[in-house]
Amino acid sequence: MINCYRLFIIFLAFNSEIKYSIGHNVLQNVAYGKSASQSTDPSWGSTPLAGNAVNGVFTDFTHTDLEKNPWIRINLGRNYTVHEVEVFGRKDCCFQRLHDVDIRVGNDLHDMHLCGHFTGSCSRSGERIAVFCPFNTFGRYVQIQIVEGWNNYLSVAEVIVWGRL
Structure with missing residues (x-):
């Protein structure tokens, strides 16, 4: 069942009108195609853009340089109620x-609230980390940040952000 769910989500990620229903509320991927930034760009070769994390393509990626507490941030463009955030690891390597990420949501970059935390690291390529946010979590910004270790x-x-207006 989990594999079927993963394939269903991957299939849907290519569609800008991604939607699923929980009860009477219809959620959609409110991050698709939105603006994204990251704490640093890698110092090697070509730059994997932060926008690769919200383009619906699971075979490209974003990548920061080696640093303490690297992050990627998505600007949703307006406030949304955020239900769940899914983060997918790379498939190639x-x-x-x-690993050890905090997912935060907020209206202001200086006032982000913890949606959830993932402890440990991905154990296989393409692994999905799903974090369900507390009831009535809303904001314009979503940030994924490694919070353990000295340099990462x-x-x-x-990144898929399931939300609604």
Whole structure:
């Protein structure tokens, strides 16, 4: 059942009108195609853009440089009620670089609230981390940040933010 769910979500991620229903509320991927930034750009070669994390393509990725507490931040463009945030690790390599992350949501970059925390690291390529936010979590910004270790890279294949107006 979990594998079918993962394939269903991957299929849906290519559609800008991604929706699913919980009760009478229809949620959609409110991060798709939105503006994204990251704490640093890698110092090597070409730059994997932060926007790769919200483009619906699971075969490209974003990548920070080696640093303490790297992050990627998505600007949703307006306030949404956020139900769940899904973060997908890379499939090609380096999936273990996605570990010990806080996911925060907020209206203001200086007032972000914890949606949830994932402890440990991805154990296989393309792994999905799902964090369900507390009831009535809302905001314009969503941030994924590694909070353990001295120096880390943050590399993410895709971020899906399930929300509604």
